[in-house]
Amino acid sequence: MTRADRGRLALLGVVAMTLAGCATSRPKASKDTSFWSGRLALTVHSEPPQSYSAGFELRGAPAAGELQLTSPLGTVLASVHWSPQGAELRQGVQLTRRPSLDELTADLGGTPLPVAALFGWLQGQTADASGWNADLSRHSEGRVVARRLQPLPTAELRLVFQP
Structure with missing residues (x-):
């Protein structure tokens, strides 16, 4: 797997986590903290098309x-951590740090991801995100x-989770 592929896979995870609207939601630790898990698949309609999937x-x-992000066998492929102090992507022993999650996702995928909207989608709520359109019609499924x-x-x- 090339560095570009790993970066795209990490981007997939970041997109999935945020875009979800589709993950298993467990009891929340507080109003501001959540947990979701599931499977995701990302297809980039480039030439040639690229597809990625992960838990x-x-x-x-x-x-x-x-x-x-994990493989079908449970191996950790990548971890992304973010806070007001910055964001980092860890892939094995490789570590990439940026001042913000937007900067990290822009470096990996060419454009920042709409993190706030993604969390809304995971909760089944419509949210505006520049360039993105989420179909929540099957969220209950x-x-x-x-x-x-x-x-x-x-x-x-595409995200799949246990409602």
Whole structure:
């Protein structure tokens, strides 16, 4: 797996955690903290198209949290941690740090991800996100689909969780 592939996989996790609208929600530790887990698949409609899939666990809130991506066998592929002090991506022994989650996701995927909107989608709430459109019509079935229309290339994120 190349560094670009690992970066895209990490981006997938970040997108999944935030875009979800589709993860298992466990009892909350507080109003501002949540936990979701499930599976996600990301397709980037580039030339050639690229597809990624992973299990995910997301903890926290838009301001501070953690996302972990795993293989089908449970191996940790990547972990992303963020807080008001900054964000970091860990892939094995590689560590990438940036001043914010937006900067980290922009470096990995070319554009920042709408973290606040993603947490809303995970809770089944509509939320505006520049360039993204989330279909929450099957949220009660544990399924959410989000599509990025801008910037190009377009992308589609599918999440599956236990409602």
